Amino acid sequence: MIPKRSANQSREFETGQIWRMGEDRLQIQLVGKLLVHYRHYRGIAKRPPSTFSAKGDLQKFLAEKKAILQRNKSEKCLTVPANGRKAATRTPAR
Numbered sequence: 001m002i003p004k005r006s007a008n009q010s011r012e013f014e015t016g017q018i019w020r021m022g023e024d025r026l027q028i029q030l031v032g033k034l035l036v037h038y039r040h041y042r043g044i045a046k047r048p049p050s051t052f053s054a055k056g057d058l059q060k061f062l063a064e065k066k067a068i069l070q071r072n073k074s075e076k077c078l079t080v081p082a083n084g085r086k087a088a089t090r091t092p093a094r
Contacts, residue, residue: 013055017072021065031055 013036017028023043029050030037037052053061 013058014072018070019062019067020070021062021067024065025070026062026067 013028013031015028015031019026019028025041027039027041028036029039034054035052036055036058037050038058039048039050041048
């Protein structure tokens with residue numbers, strides 16, 4: 001029998017994701033084959049150090065803390081500006 005996975009456990013890590021755990025936040029910076037570089041913001045800390053961990057260990061940590069995916073950079077809803085207008089594009093200078 002295969003155990004069912006929750007929505008948080010089945011997601012792959014992607015650059016730019018922000019996971020919320022109560023007042024703490026964890027921001028994914030870089031994802032490699034085996035390791036994930038991230039920043040763990042505790043409370044109101046402005047510049048926490050970058051740390052890295054194995055993907056499996058980080059998934060276990062997030063599951064223990066009951067983390068919720070707050071923002072996923074690749075989601076389509078985040079690419080549309082809040083005011084509904086198209087994003088301004090710059091033309092290259094000649």
